[in-house]
Amino acid sequence: MRVRVLLEIAADDGTAGAATEVAMFDKQTERPEDLGLSIAEAKAMMAVVQQQVVAAQVASWTERQLCCEACGARRHSKGSYPVVFLTLYGDVQLASPRLHRCSCQGAEGPATLSPLRTLIPGYVAPERLYLEARWASLVPYAAAAGLLADILPIAAGANATTLREHVLHVAEHAEAELGEERPCFIDGCPADWARLPIPEGRIVVGLDGGYVRNWEDRKTNFELIVGQSVPEDRDARYIGLAHGYDSKPKRRLFDVLRSQDLQANQDVTFLTDGGEEVRALTEFVTPESEHVLDWFHITMRLTVLEQYARGVAHHDEAAGARLLAELERIKWLLWHGNQHRARASIGILEEDVDGLEIDYPNLRKFAKSAHEFAVYIRTNTGSLINYGERFRAGERISSCLAESTVNAVISKRFAKRQQMQWTKRGAHLLLQIRTRALDGTLRPLFERWYPGLANDNSAAQAAAS
Numbered sequence: 001m002r003v004r005v006l007l008e009i010a011a012d013d014g015t016a017g018a019a020t021e022v023a024m025f026d027k028q029t030e031r032p033e034d035l036g037l038s039i040a041e042a043k044a045m046m047a048v049v050q051q052q053v054v055a056a057q058v059a060s061w062t063e064r065q066l067c068c069e070a071c072g073a074r075r076h077s078k079g080s081y082p083v084v085f086l087t088l089y090g091d092v093q094l095a096s097p098r099l100h101r102c103s104c105q106g107a108e109g110p111a112t113l114s115p116l117r118t119l120i121p122g123y124v125a126p127e128r129l130y131l132e133a134r135w136a137s138l139v140p141y142a143a144a145a146g147l148l149a150d151i152l153p154i155a156a157g158a159n160a161t162t163l164r165e166h167v168l169h170v171a172e173h174a175e176a177e178l179g180e181e182r183p184c185f186i187d188g189c190p191a192d193w194a195r196l197p198i199p200e201g202r203i204v205v206g207l208d209g210g211y212v213r214n215w216e217d218r219k220t221n222f223e224l225i226v227g228q229s230v231p232e233d234r235d236a237r238y239i240g241l242a243h244g245y246d247s248k249p250k251r252r253l254f255d256v257l258r259s260q261d262l263q264a265n266q267d268v269t270f271l272t273d274g275g276e277e278v279r280a281l282t283e284f285v286t287p288e289s290e291h292v293l294d295w296f297h298i299t300m301r302l303t304v305l306e307q308y309a310r311g312v313a314h315h316d317e318a319a320g321a322r323l324l325a326e327l328e329r330i331k332w333l334l335w336h337g338n339q340h341r342a343r344a345s346i347g348i349l350e351e352d353v354d355g356l357e358i359d360y361p362n363l364r365k366f367a368k369s370a371h372e373f374a375v376y377i378r379t380n381t382g383s384l385i386n387y388g389e390r391f392r393a394g395e396r397i398s399s400c401l402a403e404s405t406v407n408a409v410i411s412k413r414f415a416k417r418q419q420m421q422w423t424k425r426g427a428h429l430l431l432q433i434r435t436r437a438l439d440g441t442l443r444p445l446f447e448r449w450y451p452g453l454a455n456d457n458s459a460a461q462a463a464a465s
């Protein structure tokens with residue numbers, strides 16, 4: 001059979017235009033692949049519809065721009081120049097009219113104006129930017145460009161370089177909205193905070209770092225700091241930044257908390273690995289906050305020490321068993337928040353390891369790790385809590401949270417393949433998109449920038465059918 005698809009565009013005053021043919025398909029019905037539109041047919045049809053709809057809209061819009069907004073006189077045309085408007089449904093060719101400046105506007109300023117440029121400043125459709133940003137936050141740029149081109153009639157702009165430019169541009173738009181950085185975000189005084197309504201429970205923020213390869217110097221890495229802020233009864237939010245590049249880390253963290261309705265009298269727990277950078281980030285962000293050494297990181301270090309102790313047991317069974325028992329005791333003491341006795345026990349462990357006289361090849365590494373653990377616990381003493389008590393109270397003490405955040409935010413996009421390399425700027429900006437795509441705030445951001453995106457005619461269509 002022969003299928004003809006016609007397009008009819010009625011003007012704003014309701015007068016119908018002539019129907020034009022959009023597509024014609026000769027379809028046979030012999031095999032499964034014969035049914036309905038093929039990808040190529042759908043792409044071709046969408047591209048024609050998009051071209052005609054946009055061209056008609058632009059013509060009608062341009063018509064309204066012909067008269068001077070100050071005096072109403074008609075401005076003279078000075079021809080037009082071709083532009084390409086990049087949309088999801090094709091790269092639309094348009095003629096952008098150039099108009100002479102109205103004489104009522106005086107002699108100052110440019111002699112001509114191009115009104116279309118005010119309607120579509122970057123000549124890229126917002127939804128195309130949205131989908132490019134969303135997909136590129138999930139898969140590498142080249143793959144995202146390929147996926148778009150697989151199903152959409154996108155030709156010219158569907159390469160990784162253009163797509164990356166668009167995405168970084170979107171991220172810069174978001175970055176430009178960040179307020180100024182401050183050393184301290186705590187305002188007001190305790191008396192004011194006491195008068196605030198009772199907040200909705202504790203917010204737990206897990207922060208951790210992950211490394212990606214440096215494009216500028218391929219032998220080195222740089223650190224991305226990522227985190228997840230989890231309030232008791234609201235949606236979680238991600239945060240991410242390139243350490244050493246981001247000039248507003250505290251503002252960034254503060255804004256995430258504020259987007260979750262943080263109040264000054266609200267308890268906030270920052271769970272980190274105790275690293276200096278993340279720790280500094282959490283200071284002076286909000287008054288009722290505590291910094292807690294993430295239990296996950298304590299147990300990771302203890303697990304390494306246990307492996308060494310098991311190695312010792314192969315050479316000296318009694319010594320190995322003694323060390324394992326000591327480690328078990330240290331873990332128990334730390335779990336119950338008994339820091340003084342834990343530190344004393346760590347001291348005994350250090351001495352015990354130093355005093356070993358066996359032929360265990362990893363003995364020096366063991367001694368080094370034991371010493372580092374002692375330093376780690378000593379420097380983070382103020383961030384140790386009674387983990388057991390918190391745990392029994394149903395509160396979060398470990399952010400497998402932070403660990404899984406690193407996996408979710410960094411590993412799966414930034415370090416998926418060993419050869420992936422990043423500039424600090426590129427990684428930082430893509431993180432701004434990826435964190436939003438993952439926690440569901442990317443689309444709302446676009447809808448705030450472009451309120452018309454929320455109006456997609458689906459309700460009107462449902463009513464018509």
Ligand SMILES: [Zn+2]
Pocket residue numbers: 068069070071072073102103104105
């Ligand atoms: Zn005028």
